[in-house]
Amino acid sequence: MTTSTFTVTGMTCQHCVSSVTEEVSEIPGVTDVAVTLDDGSLVVTSEQPLDRAAVSAAVDEAGYQLA
Template sequence: MTTETNSGSCCGTGSCGTGAGATVDVRGVGITTVYQVSGMTCGHCENAVSQEISALDGVTAVAAVAETGEVTVTSTAAIDQETVRAAVDEAGYELVGRA
């Protein structure tokens, strides 16, 4: 498995600080799954990943924490890991798998 970093983000410039974690709460109930994502280093990264995943059908909440690389996804039904992987890839990061 090849690890890629998000070289196109502001994170490479040192202009981002680390945040406390980006959270997108759409409804707040359902199945919760925690994923490990590589390449997140700041609040911008957390927001990018959270926004892409929150756009998936059935997702009710997303909490991304750059410090740990963990992304907690709450959904109304189980979401295929490959669907989550595609959303994380779209944001410019790599889904390692479930945490």
């Protein structure tokens, strides 16, 4: 298992957190996603190291961006 931490910009509410969590959870190999609204942190636990582009694409799909 590996853990990666990212910062998401543009989130303003709990719905934002839910959207990001849902999209990132769909990345193959992801086992856990934790999003904190206050500081925009996104902590992803996965079976293998994640490609930043895959995480960025998932966050983009939710309507936000990685910092």
